[in-house]
Amino acid sequence: MKKTLISEINHYVQKYDMKGRIIHSVYFGGGTPSLALPSTFKAVLNTIAKEFTLPSNVEITMESTETKKLQEFHAIGINRLSLGLQSLNDSELKRLGRDHTSREAIDALKESQKIFGENVTFDLIFGREGQTVEDWKAELMTALEIASNHISLYELTIKKGTPLYKDFIKGKFKKPSPDHMANLYDTTLEITKRYGFQQYEVSNFQRNEKYSRHNYGYWSGLDYLGIGPGAHGRLTDSETGMRFRTIRRLYPEEWMSQCEETGEGQYEQMNLEDVKKELVLFGLRTKIGIPRARFRKYSSNQELETNRPVRYDNNEWMLNDFREEVQDGGLRPTDKGLAVIDEIVPRIMY
Numbered sequence: 001m002k003k004t005l006i007s008e009i010n011h012y013v014q015k016y017d018m019k020g021r022i023i024h025s026v027y028f029g030g031g032t033p034s035l036a037l038p039s040t041f042k043a044v045l046n047t048i049a050k051e052f053t054l055p056s057n058v059e060i061t062m063e064s065t066e067t068k069k070l071q072e073f074h075a076i077g078i079n080r081l082s083l084g085l086q087s088l089n090d091s092e093l094k095r096l097g098r099d100h101t102s103r104e105a106i107d108a109l110k111e112s113q114k115i116f117g118e119n120v121t122f123d124l125i126f127g128r129e130g131q132t133v134e135d136w137k138a139e140l141m142t143a144l145e146i147a148s149n150h151i152s153l154y155e156l157t158i159k160k161g162t163p164l165y166k167d168f169i170k171g172k173f174k175k176p177s178p179d180h181m182a183n184l185y186d187t188t189l190e191i192t193k194r195y196g197f198q199q200y201e202v203s204n205f206q207r208n209e210k211y212s213r214h215n216y217g218y219w220s221g222l223d224y225l226g227i228g229p230g231a232h233g234r235l236t237d238s239e240t241g242m243r244f245r246t247i248r249r250l251y252p253e254e255w256m257s258q259c260e261e262t263g264e265g266q267y268e269q270m271n272l273e274d275v276k277k278e279l280v281l282f283g284l285r286t287k288i289g290i291p292r293a294r295f296r297k298y299s300s301n302q303e304l305e306t307n308r309p310v311r312y313d314n315n316e317w318m319l320n321d322f323r324e325e326v327q328d329g330g331l332r333p334t335d336k337g338l339a340v341i342d343e344i345v346p347r348i349m350y
Contacts, residue, residue, distance in 0.1 A: 002040045006047045008227050013051045017238055018225075023052045025059045025213040029082070030230055034064035034073065042076040044227075059213040065100070067111045074115050081112050083122040088139050092128050095173075097163050109146060118148045121212065126184050127156035129173050133183050137191060144195040149210035153188050154203045155181065185339055202285045202341055219286050221279045221298060234278075236298065243270045243298060275299055281345045289332020304331055 013019055026048060028041065041062075048054065061080040062073055070081070087093050088102040100108070112120045124143055126136050143151065158168050158175070167173040176184070189199065197205040204215050217224060226233030226246050233246035245268050270278075276299050283290035295304045333341060 292329035
């Protein structure tokens with residue numbers, strides 16, 4: 001695995017002429033990367049440092065659900081930790097398929113903060129069955145009392161293949177009504193603001209300018225290189241300006257086999273309409289929106305159509321109520337628009 005990861009990095013550096021390119025963020029995610037050996041992470045980071053330029057303030061994040069070996073990971077260069085807590089309610093943790101308790105989650109957070117200081121983030125999920133506004137308010141306040149300067153707060157989604165999905169199909173789990181979800185979302189904004197947090201993306205909040213560079217780059221449509229089984233990436237050819245979406249084989253054995261044959265997992269060229277659509281769909285999830293310069297950079301100097309209508313129930317209406325302002329041809333959502341952005345963006349007619 002270690003050898004294949006390194007060879008894939010080297011392959012992309014040569015293929016896309018990326019030698020010396022500045023890397024602002026490195027993110028070890030997907031499943032439980034903390035189960036890997038620190039020596040594997042060290043070898044990958046050494047290769048990245050050799051092939052690219054890493055500024056002194058580069059963000060190097062690892063996802064984790066446990067605190068084992070955190071000192072070792074910190075010692076080899078990991079400087080930010082993302083904990084997958086999901087809930088501080090024991091019964092809900094069990095329903096979500098997690099094997100830790102709320103007490104263990106809080107202890108893990110505090111232990112992580114001893115090692116990584118303020119560079120610790122975690123996630124919670126709201127919209128669980130039976131969760132009242134007061135329940136969520138109390139849980140969120142408990143979390144923010146011990147949070148560092150970043151937190152991710154996600155609306156519950158039901159994914160196929162999960163125990164929750166099976167319960168949903170059998171009628172054992174009911175999704176909250178849209179009105180109730182709106183109340184939970186409004187409560188999220190109210191409480192996070194009370195604790196000094198600012199929303200910079202639909203599900204991400206920061207204070208003291210502690211944005212996640214990984215999240216910012218992803219939602220802003222910037223390039224990122226995905227390495228390893230199941231990893232996705234998005235790259236721009238410096239010579240042609242064409243964008244590519246890279247998709248790795250999910251299973252490690254298949255991924256390693258293909259890397260040995262071709263040097264990489266898999267990739268596909270994005271056509272111009274796909275590029276434009278992705279810039280809009282991702283950018284409108286952020287407070288900053290879609291700057292004109294960025295849209296032009298990745299869309300062959302085309303302009304963003306800011307007056308494009310939205311289709312809803314066979315009717316069409318303009319974005320005026322949901323956009324804050326157009327600055328030099330750019331577009332960003334209002335607070336009202338951000339609250340319902342998942343309903344709006346699939347209907348934008350690109």
